[in-house]
Amino acid sequence: MKRFLNQYRWCVVVSTLLVFSACAEAQDVVLEATGATPVAAPAIWANVRPPSEVLTELQALHASDKETFIEQSEIDCFIREGGGGPCASCAGIIVLQTCRGMLGMQKVANPHRAFIESVRDQKVLLNGRVTNRQLARVFENYESYLGGATVSVDVLSAPNSPHAVDDNVWGDDRPLLIKAIPDSIQILSFTWTQGDGEVLGRHFVIVKNVADGEIHVVDPAAPSKPRRYILEKSSVDGCNRVFLRLPPDLPKRAETFELNTVFTVKVATKSPAFGRPVPVSQFDLISASIDQTAKRLSTEGKLRSPRDWRRETATFGLPGLDLPTDLGGSGWSAEKMLEVFRHAGRHDLNLRDVVGGAHSRVLLKSENEPIRKIVRQVAEGNAYMAITITEPDFGTDFTSIQTRSEHVDGGHVLSGHKRYNARLDQATHVIVFAKSASGTPRRLSVFVLPIDAPGVTIERFGAHGLIGNSYGGLRLDKVFIPESHRIGGDDDGYKIFNEHFTYWRLMQTAAAIGTAERALEMMADRMRTREVYGKPIGRFTHLQQPLGQHATELKMAHALAVEAARLLDQGRYKEAEPLVCGLKAEGIEIALKAVDAAARAFGGEGYSDRVDVGDRLRDLNGLRIADGTTDAMRSAVVMHTYGKEFWDMAFGREEVNSGKKPDGPAKTTSPSADF
Structure with missing residues (x-):
């Protein structure tokens, strides 16, 4: 009873x-x-x-x-x-x-x-x-x-x-x-x-x-x-x-x-130092901790798992390095973060997603406490952010996306279809760019929501690289978002996008440089030890020449990246943007050529999974598309350096011939795919 x-x-x-x-x-x-x-x-x-x-x-x-x-x-x-x-x-x-x-x-x-x-x-x-x-x-x-x-x-x-x-x-x-x-x-x-x-x-x-x-x-x-x-x-x-x-x-x-x-x-349990800012003087300690974590997770088959990385490395502050100290981060500068991304990339390009706040930095544009709480969760290693911009019919022209937001009592309702987006299966939250509810053409709004919010459906398909994260799309069927979860104002999406991706593209380039530098080290070791006709293949000048060329080009790309990072640290984003666009284009291409040379030096072994140069080559091919294609980035450099009319001519904006005033901001950069 x-x-x-x-x-x-x-x-x-x-x-x-x-x-x-x-x-x-x-x-x-x-x-x-x-x-x-x-x-x-x-x-x-x-x-x-x-x-x-x-x-x-x-x-x-x-x-x-x-x-x-x-x-x-x-x-x-x-x-x-x-x-x-x-x-x-x-x-x-x-x-x-x-x-x-x-x-x-x-x-x-x-x-x-x-x-x-x-x-x-x-x-x-x-x-x-x-x-x-x-x-x-x-x-x-x-x-x-x-x-x-x-x-x-x-x-x-x-x-x-x-x-x-x-x-x-x-x-x-x-x-x-x-x-x-x-x-x-x-x-x-x-x-x-x-x-x-x-x-x-x-x-x-x-x-x-x-x-x-x-x-x-x-x-x-x-x-x-x-x-x-x-x-x-x-x-x-x-x-x-x-x-x-x-x-x-x-x-x-x-x-x-x-x-x-x-x-x-x-x-x-959390380390006693958890939640305290990590001094920049501890860069060597952070690097050593990355090395140890990479070795351990590699033996467990989790080297490319961003969620495992973030949980494991929260104890020494890696997920919050570039987040504000009042939100559990360490507030490191872009110049210092550049070196952390570069070091992580030496192990695997997929580690571009395990350093710092990543796409959660978009949330820093909001003062709303629910959003600040999510940033704290990221710093603690308990949250991970996906971002969705690209759609089935819109990539480079992202200001023309069709996902729409509508004002309702207490917030917004989102409806639309995103595609070619990464991280959706791993993420706890997703950032969504949508047409502004204000109705102004080419204006965007930005929202953040839990990945499992009612009305959200994930679609999945395979990818040819960067497999540490999932790849697919997102359907939004009248998804309610409280007003507190909009980032910035109704029409602030374009500005938020430009500032965030200027930083993000620079860090992706740094990771690519690290990936290629490690591949050249492997190439040099191969040239010392692999023998043909009784002597090391390092005696062949046709292998020495590209080794010297690619090493120099990577150093040049790194030097330019440091200059761009210093501009960001000074708040000079407009000056940094053409440098970053150029680096996203040429830095990735330089890294690709370097890794390709390393793969060829390994011969048949380079095509096997006995060494990871093939993985590095495949992942860099993905990064030349992700977050801004090489072609679009080069066009952006031309626009910033020689004038906006070149961009308008390339992308057919009718204002070029009509003389009409643009009804919204000109498209200056391209996500192409939200890898």
Whole structure:
């Protein structure tokens, strides 16, 4: 009777809060990244305790009070008819309580309220069937209960799993490892199929420990009871299929449990120096930390993952280096940032996205607190920004885009279609450029919204380079944006674009220079060690000549980049713009030629994945298009140097012949694709 009354009580509470949430949905509550109540950090951090130890204690506690976890039977009544079960939500509560225990914190006294907050954030949880991303978001949102500690979620799926939406599948490159990890919790998802072949859906269990070939787990259906399985691997249909079987000493069951996904939730405390500005005198320390992080993430297969980089490097301030100190950054100058981008590019051009605030710097044009909060999240490594300008029919002429914004009560409604945009799968937020609601031709407005805002649909397709980020497009179907999430005024988009991309293009060029400089070093080593006819190939002058030429050209590009950075630091953006446009064009072309020479020096090996010169060449080919094509940048140099009429002649503005005054700002730069 008591259990029934508890269920009834929580049904009433959940129903009431969901009604409130629905009423608030048209306001900015829909843009909240997390609805959980923040918890004050403990005065002294304890060492992170192993999850196996914590789970043992929590199971015993739940066996006595029945209030540590939420059992599935308690909230089955909330799941919509025809849906799955509440297993995912219950697993999230187990993970939350375990994370707090690992940090030396007391358990959440009211786990039902945490469940309600997760439902308010993602009402799809009431369907009972969740995607990998939706479950990962449950874990991430509970971070606000951890007193300042952070969580990161790694997802690894079976090659044949319908839940795999990216390349994170187990195989030779990323083996399946199920084990007790000191600072991490593993959650196993398996497909439950009855003996008659009926598929019941996914079930989730939390790994407690692994001993004697058996996996001991906590099951949300009965979290205080022991559960154990053994793994059985099969190559049926050519797939690396893995099943969870009951040990031989337990009664056999007709059902089959096929493993489809492994979630690894890593818990990390913040460095004592976290949030403090990093002095520019620590450039060497930052560079060394980048090197160490690159080595570690490379061994984990995550070298090109911007989200992993940002979470890992927040402890030494990398994501906030060029953000203001009052927003958690360090306020480094453009000249100093140039060298950080250049150093990161030596490892991989995809690291152009892991240094500094990146596209979140657009948000600095707003004084609205909700937007400033997002910038702080970027500096903390917890947010990542995509930017969408290009559309199916508009690239270089971006002031003609068709995505529109309309004034409504309390904000704006956006509708349109973006394409050739990067980062959408990795991003937590997206910046959208749209036609101004003022109706003035060629005027733009800028907005920021959560990537999963209602009405936003991501489309995906492959790319030939820069694969650390996704590539695709965005559909906006009457997306409501509160007034607080517009950046600048109705007609400020063009000015915001020009200033941001002048800085951004310069930093992309710096990363490209670093990429090419490292390729030439590899070329020189190859020339010293590779022998033909008994002697090193370095004796051939046809290899020495391009090595000297490209090294000099890269130094020239770097010197010009330093000059442009100094102009930016002095606020002289108009003077810097032609230099930056020229660098974005010629700097990338110089880097491309240098890497191409290195690839040819490696011969057949240069075409293999034994060395990464081929990757560098492919990525630079992408960067000659991204954020301003080489051709458009050269035209911009001509316009700035010799007169605007050349640009007007090239792009057919009718004012050239008619003598009419332009109805808006002239197009001076081009995104072409928002890589």
